[in-house]
Amino acid sequence: MILPQLNHEQILQIFEQLPVNLQRSDYLLVGCDNADNWLNLLSTLWKLGFPNILIYNSTQSVEGVFYTSDSFPQQRLILSSIDHYLWARRHWFDNLKGWEVRVGLYNNPPRTLVYPEKQIFDGYALMLLREFLSYRGAKFIPMLTPNYKVYSPNDCLDLMRSNKCDLCGDLFAFSNKFSYTYSFMYLYCNILIPTSQPISKNYYISAPLELKTWLLVGFYVVFICSFASFTGWLQHGRFEFGNLLLQIFGSLLSVGFKFRQVLGRLHYILFTIIALGGLICSTYYLAFLKTILATGLYEPQIDSFEELVRQNISLIVGDYDKTVLKLYDFPDILWNITQVVPYDFIVSHRRVFDTNYTYLAHSDRLVLFSFQQQYMAKPRMRPLPIDIMHSLPGFPMRREWLLKFKLSETLLNCFGSGLMQKLAADTNRQTIHIGYLSLIPSEQYEARPLTLDYFAMPLKILTTGSGLAFVCFLGELLWRLLKIKRRNV
Incomplete structure (x- = not known):
């Protein structure tokens, strides 16, 4: 940069407009002025963040003189050369x-x-x-x-x-x-979400089989019972739907039964079908139920943004987090559950892993949270396996x-x-x-008083059985009344 006249204001305006990346560049200033003015300009440029300045002053001799600064923070103009300047610029901040x-x-x-x-x-x-x-x-x-x-x-x-x-x-x-x-660390950001929670034991009665399987079992029971009742009516002239229904349910529960309502070869055919069907269904059901009772049954894990939104668990962030998320293209689908709150509120809930909320966490903080949960048999929270942001952080x-x-x-x-x-x-x-x-720490296993949850499942089974028995009783009673009415007519 050739300076016919040492105008400080113009020079400062030029350097103030330069981008930050050019602060590391080297600058050669060529001009004519006294040492005090050069020192004043050099100090001002250092304060602006441009330390790599070499001055060529042509007033001292025909060949001119090079000047540069002494070590920082004490500014002192010293005679220099190109070799000395290249050495000094590496040691100004030692x-x-x-x-x-x-x-x-x-x-x-x-x-x-x-x-x-x-x-x-x-x-x-x-x-x-x-x-x-x-x-x-x-x-x-x-x-x-x-x-x-x-x-x-x-x-x-x-x-x-x-x-x-x-x-x-x-x-x-x-x-x-x-x-x-400059950043040389690569950090990714995830959402810290609750792990899958245990399902209530009330659900265990129907958990081993899917809905289609339960419908197929129900169709099997109704079809066999209806067919056997109709056959018994043809042979004996009476329906015994309730008794047959109880025997078929007994076969599904691996309970022995006597099938005397149907005579002849149909008796052995139906007996074989019911016995084999009951054996297969009961064994299949009990095997799955034993596995579930031994390992526990948990809700499905959240593995996508859609599932997270469907669970409707609020993602709490701070005001600065919201600014950064907008800058880094935060998924639009998650804004519906994002809630801006004070940081002390986030810290108080995240310290104890309150599962009513989800939290933002970068990869370095995820390691800290894993360290915090290292003694838990099943961690309370885990990262969503989808990165929502990648960044190269710096000071x-x-x-x-x-x-x-x-x-x-x-x-x-x-x-x-x-x-x-x-x-x-x-x-x-x-x-x-x-x-x-x-x-x-993990929850300790200790003896606790029984709660109503332990009696809910057997109570449901008892209620279902009593309800079926009552329906069968009403059906047979109605059939009996119709038969008496026909005889009177």
Whole structure:
């Protein structure tokens, strides 16, 4: 960039319009001015986030002189050369000499754990940031959001807008409104849904067989009983529908019976059909029922968005989550069950896995929730096996913050070496240790008083049997009355 005259305002306007990605580029400024003005311009450009500046001043001699800055944060104009500049630009931020970095903080395990009363500022993202600043000699200054005890990203972004902090200590999904470190982590987002719940034992009586099978059994009973009754009427002149019906039901329940209402070869044919049919149906039913009683019967699992909407379980999200979901094309079908609530409400219900709601959870947080449920024989909640969003998260910061690219390199090295996974595993244990989340044990098996649920199924069977017997009694009574009426006529 050739500068005939050193007009600071015009130069600043040019650099302010450059995109953030060009902050890492190298700039050669060519012009004629004194050292104090060059130093003033150089310091201003560093404050705008453009540190890679090499100055060529042609006033000192015919060949001219190169200038560049000394190490950050102390700005000092020094003589340089192209070789010296290429070396210096790699070491400007090696020792920041106590330079204060203001970091916006709130609780968002496992990425951040913030307990200022105990001087705990942990979480795998925050620990990595603190170690990065400590290694380069910078001073970590925590700036708590007004509601730091719960997830409050909008408050942290407001602090950056008002220039009260330099960056947030949490990883955010990328957006164009702020400058972000380069991301090398791939996070996917799921919905944490309740696992299938046990079905009431009242349903067990009909569970082993499908509706079509039950209809086929009913048709079998009615057809055989009607045919046998009609045959008995032809042979004896009377219907014995009730007695035959009870014997056929007895055959289905593997109870012995005597079939004397039909004589001749029909007796043996019907006896064989009823015996074989009852043996097959009863064995089939009892085998399935024994399997269900031994393992338990559960509701169908939710494996699609349509099933989740059909269950009508509210998905609770915060205001910032809603903004991100709109940016990343959240499925339209899920907006009908999505409910925006305060974050403290989400945290209070998610800590105990309230199954009346579903929750958003990224892949790193899913690992934490699996760790929380590790002692449960059957986890209370599980992720929906469909990814609803994918993101490359990074640290959001002010556009002018100079350590963006150095922090990006650190993220790459930590991710490639596996340190990020190690810090995340340590954070999961610490989250439980400090009591932010509690391990959820399985329900203990112990003797409990019997409830009405244990008597419901046998009561239903007794009621059904009594009802059938009463219907048969009314049928035979009606038939008897008709026969008496015919005789009187």
